[in-house]
Amino acid sequence: MTDFLPPIQTTARDDAVLKALAGFVRQEALGPGGKLPTERILAERLKVSRNTVREALTRWEGLGLVERRQGSGTYLKAAVSPDMLHMPLTLAGGNDFAGLMSTLEIRRALEAEAAALCAIRAGKAELAEIERKLDLMEEAFQTRAGMSSDEDWEFHQAIFRASGNPLFEQIIAAMYELFHRFWEHPLGVRDFGHASFPYHRTIFNCIAARDPDGARAEALKLIATVEDDLKRGAANLKLSDRR
Amino acid sequence: MTDFLPPIQTTARDDAVLKALAGFVRQEALGPGGKLPTERILAERLKVSRNTVREALTRWEGLGLVERRQGSGTYLKAAVSPDMLHMPLTLAGGNDFAGLMSTLEIRRALEAEAAALCAIRAGKAELAEIERKLDLMEEAFQTRAGMSSDEDWEFHQAIFRASGNPLFEQIIAAMYELFHRFWEHPLGVRDFGHASFPYHRTIFNCIAARDPDGARAEALKLIATVEDDLKRGAANLKLSDRR
DNA sequence: TGCAGAAATTGGTTGGACCATTGAACCACT
DNA sequence: AGTGGTTCAATGGTCCAACCAATTTCTGCA
Numbered sequence: 001m002t003d004f005l006p007p008i009q010t011t012a013r014d015d016a017v018l019k020a021l022a023g024f025v026r027q028e029a030l031g032p033g034g035k036l037p038t039e040r041i042l043a044e045r046l047k048v049s050r051n052t053v054r055e056a057l058t059r060w061e062g063l064g065l066v067e068r069r070q071g072s073g074t075y076l077k078a079a080v081s082p083d084m085l086h087m088p089l090t091l092a093g094g095n096d097f098a099g100l101m102s103t104l105e106i107r108r109a110l111e112a113e114a115a116a117l118c119a120i121r122a123g124k125a126e127l128a129e130i131e132r133k134l135d136l137m138e139e140a141f142q143t144r145a146g147m148s149s150d151e152d153w154e155f156h157q158a159i160f161r162a163s164g165n166p167l168f169e170q171i172i173a174a175m176y177e178l179f180h181r182f183w184e185h186p187l188g189v190r191d192f193g194h195a196s197f198p199y200h201r202t203i204f205n206c207i208a209a210r211d212p213d214g215a216r217a218e219a220l221k222l223i224a225t226v227e228d229d230l231k232r233g234a235a236n237l238k239l240s241d242r243r
Numbered sequence: 244m245t246d247f248l249p250p251i252q253t254t255a256r257d258d259a260v261l262k263a264l265a266g267f268v269r270q271e272a273l274g275p276g277g278k279l280p281t282e283r284i285l286a287e288r289l290k291v292s293r294n295t296v297r298e299a300l301t302r303w304e305g306l307g308l309v310e311r312r313q314g315s316g317t318y319l320k321a322a323v324s325p326d327m328l329h330m331p332l333t334l335a336g337g338n339d340f341a342g343l344m345s346t347l348e349i350r351r352a353l354e355a356e357a358a359a360l361c362a363i364r365a366g367k368a369e370l371a372e373i374e375r376k377l378d379l380m381e382e383a384f385q386t387r388a389g390m391s392s393d394e395d396w397e398f399h400q401a402i403f404r405a406s407g408n409p410l411f412e413q414i415i416a417a418m419y420e421l422f423h424r425f426w427e428h429p430l431g432v433r434d435f436g437h438a439s440f441p442y443h444r445t446i447f448n449c450i451a452a453r454d455p456d457g458a459r460a461e462a463l464k465l466i467a468t469v470e471d472d473l474k475r476g477a478a479n480l481k482l483s484d485r486r
Numbered sequence: 487t488g489c490a491g492a493a494a495t496t497g498g499t500t501g502g503a504c505c506a507t508t509g510a511a512c513c514a515c516t
Numbered sequence: 517a518g519t520g521g522t523t524c525a526a527t528g529g530t531c532c533a534a535c536c537a538a539t540t541t542c543t544g545c546a
Contacts, residue, residue, distance in 0.1 A: 054528085062305040065333065069507090071509070081335050114352075168349070281497080
């Protein structure tokens with residue numbers, strides 16, 4: 001399994017380690033979920049210390065390329081190729097109400113564009129997948145009386161994925177935690193998210209009808225309802241306590 | 244069965260280090276360029292191994308938050324606060340045409356939304372600033388026969404800034420380098436960007452008229468012309484030679 | 487005063503050790 | 517057959533004590 005791992009020679013050790021690893025991944029045709037060699041094996045094969053290997057892997061972990069599971073191993077989380085463009089974005093501010101509204105505006109921008117692109121590009125398989133997620137969401141909505149946040153999220157994710165542009169999903173995934181924290185804490189608004197419910201179906205209809213402008217418009221309406229809910233929630237309980 | 248069992252939260256050493264470090268930065272009011280304590284000091288003060296400190300710093304270095312200079316020290320490269328949103332974006336094969344189109348689609352999403360928000364929120368001062376940038380751009384366009392990329396960029400930046408949401412400017416600034424690389428290399432299309440010229444004025448008019456939907460539509464048209472230019476360029480010179 | 491060289495500082499790397507978690511194999515009992 | 521417990525090897529996580537390499541600071545001589 002680990003036959004293709006030539007030793008390292010240049011300076012900038014950990015970068016060299018990453019390059020070698022990227023080559024290894026390509027050589028072995030490893031995809032997401034694939035398991036890469038243990039740190040001890042890598043250290044031995046590449047003729048570097050295990051600490052150096054760890055620093056390199058820490059970099060990849062920070063970029064979301066790799067996941068380490070103690071006792072199990074290190075696994076790929078995304079496709080990696082030797083020539084990749086890394087664009088680490090760190091955005092200031094974000095835990096207060098204004099920060100949430102800011103991220104929601106970003107989400108509105110991306111959601112609208114992704115829906116439009118999806119209406120143009122989605123293949124039959126992607127379309128079916130989106131509809132499946134939509135059905136699941138609607139069923140959960142009926143059954144659990146409105147608590148369908150997970151299924152809701154998966155529906156949107158399917159759209160982002162079908163947009164044909166991986167950046168959408170990556171950006172939105174980074175923001176997920178932030179949205180979710182509030183989503184699970186409905187701010188005292190009992191029917192939080194209810195208003196957005198019908199728009200999921202209308203968005204899908206526009207996508208299925210290959211109507212990008214319509215899909216964009218419906219996505220905008222959906223986010224608008226979420227914004228309204230959030231504003232109502234903020235009015236209900238005073239959110240002066242940051243954190 | 245109640246499947247409501249929250250995932251357990253175990254201690255994460257290096258994350259704790261980063262949190263402590265973020266607190267330290269805030270405490271000392273360190274800004275970009277500031278020098279933070281040496282690894283040995285940190286290890287001693289935080290009662291962790293120097294290795295752990297290094298792994299934590301490696302993460303921050305990967306995110307572009309920090310720069311290490313051997314023999315000198317570790318310095319801040321950006322403002323850091325305890326609550327930050329990290330968004331590591333990786334684009335497979337970032338140098339090819341598809342990658343550029345992907346980023347352009349993100350830009351279209353943000354540009355449209357920012358223009359709409361701008362039409363709602365921009366104050367008189369922001370409006371005047373945008374118009375000033377627009378005048379500068381049009382003048383440069385006339386004088387230098389179409390080469391107005393810098394002024395063009397500043398116009399868009401002014402809109403992002405006036406949107407009232409700092410995330411727009413931050414995201415787009417991080418992608419600037421990527422756009423610019425191609426912008427400066429017009430791919431053999433001599434009148435690259437000419438088609439987009441009139442839309443700058445129409446966008447501004449919509450913003451000044453407080454017409455968010457109109458501004459959004461005009462922004463979409465503008466990016467569409469840029470996309471067309473790019474596609475023409477890609478057709479002209481074969482971009483099959485990666486890197 | 488000016489500057490070359492020594493010394494101290496600091497990040498980079500190494501090797502080895504031990505801990506904590508995981509997962510598989512195995513076993514006892516029902 | 518299945519359930520639960522135990523053992524054990526593999527693997528990532530942490531620690532330590534050095535040493536290397538680049539940089540900065542200090543020192544002493546001209």
